[in-house]
């Protein structure tokens with residue numbers, strides 16, 4: 001789901017936000033993102049990511065201290081500051097009595113003084129601690145672990161699934177709750193880790209946070225300096241910093257790490273006349289992403305791909321694997337239907353022959369064909385019980401009843417920015433899943449983007465009464481970004497009771513689910529995260545959501561201490577390839593990563 005621009009669902013919300021955000025700020029107000037640079041060398045904390053059986057990426061930002069009195073601080077994006085030697089250490093214990101790897105790197109303004117080390121030669125499924133040192137200062141200690149990946153052993157696998165963490169959308173209670181957990185192998189973020197919007201008329205999020213939780217830079221991020229500062233703002237958030245410090249993360253970008261509803265050569269929220277060439281903007285956005293995220297760029301030579309290869313595979317012994325897709329860089333332009341959408345897609349009516357033909361055009365692609373082939377090979381591989389797929393936009397076919405969305409006429413809509421907008425790829429992949437024999441295991445798609453919580457069967461055909469499921473999809477709620485409830489709330493008259501807005505939202509999501517019998521769960525009110533727990537017998541998804549709004553506290557996202565709480569559980573039982581109810585939240589892990597101290 002997208003910003004408050006242009007789509008049929010968004011008009012009323014845009015009006016509300018435009019009024020609230022009328023005090024347009026210009027230029028760089030870097031205080032919030034830059035402050036940690038003045039709190040010592042390691043003010044942006046530490047992070048780790050992309051755990052394999054024997055390696056991990058560890059990350060920090062090392063701000064060089066001023067050499068002379070009066071020198072400007074080398075804030076993120078500034079290009080300032082001398083090169084700085086940084087020592088890193090990885091140990092079995094948080095006190096670093098048992099250091100297992102140590103090294104030194106030189107960072108500089110070329111990488112915005114970020115530091116990223118791919119530490120190799122480690123033991124599988126083992127807990128480690130890491131830190132950085134420079135000029136007598138020591139970073140916070142990060143906790144991390146290698147993947148539960150041994151050839152002939154089944155380990156527990158449990159992780160947090162998140163997406164859509166709009167800084168101006170609310171406090172990161174979901175990240176706080178994930179940081180509190182002691183039972184995760186990693187956090188999987190499937191996109192929209194940052195948003196590109198500014199604090200003016202394009203501001204995205206509740207008006208109540210204007211002045212207390214503003215974006216940095218204050219204007220839309222369109223160049224390297226802007227994207228670096230926006231990433232720095234996120235790393236400066238205490239809840240996000242702690243979630244990075246406590247767990248390794250696996251991340252992949254979606255559109256907002258560059259611009260809303262991006263495709264291969266443009267984006268809905270990119271105006272070439274004003275903002276320059278899209279390719280230049282995207283290259284700078286990717287550069288900042290690679291600098292500021294604990295992300296390992298995969299081998300560019302071993303797998304066919306177009307452009308830069310970001311997609312990659314993680315393995316977890318006989319239990320399963322996780323293919324992490326990248327679906328923005330090479331995608332064909334979304335199908336647009338005026339006046340519903342102008343560029344970049346969105347909710348469009350179906351049943352119009354020219355539109356239906358464009359949606360089904362086999363020359364249009366979501367991932368590039370080489371990436372889809374790579375995924376299909378993994379799904380057809382032997383020896384792993386579950387094939388998890390980290391994915392950005394909903395893969396399951398979803399038809400939206402226009403009447404329920406308040407669209408005039410008796411129209412049926414789909415979201416052309418989802419896999420539904422690339423129906424040849426969608427049908428190709430789902431047919432491939434349906435064709436896999438039981439011996440190949442089952443697929444579980446893990447998705448974000450739409451700022452709401454879903455559990456669905458992937459129907460290999462779409463006959464309502466007796467469709468054939470070929471796998472399942474779980475969609476996590478947004479961390480903070482506006483969901484169905486906020487859009488409904490903004491479209492209702494001021495003063496509408498909260499209970500009415502909640503009931504209206506549930507009416508809409510209920511109508512969507514009723515139109516698509518393979519949808520088993522759809523919540524459009526809460527925000528938070530989804531816990532994914534994998535055993536040989538089943539994959540379970542526990543949805544942790546912010547409380548339903550009340551009159552006293554209309555938006556839990558603006559309360560800095562609210563954590564999402566347990567809401568619902570769904571599962572897919574091995575061999576069933578469909579969703580079923582689960583009785584309650586998962587219990588203790590069956591095993592723990594090894595510790596050696």
Ligand SMILES: [Fe+2]
Nearest residue numbers: 164192449481
């Ligand atoms: Fe999003």
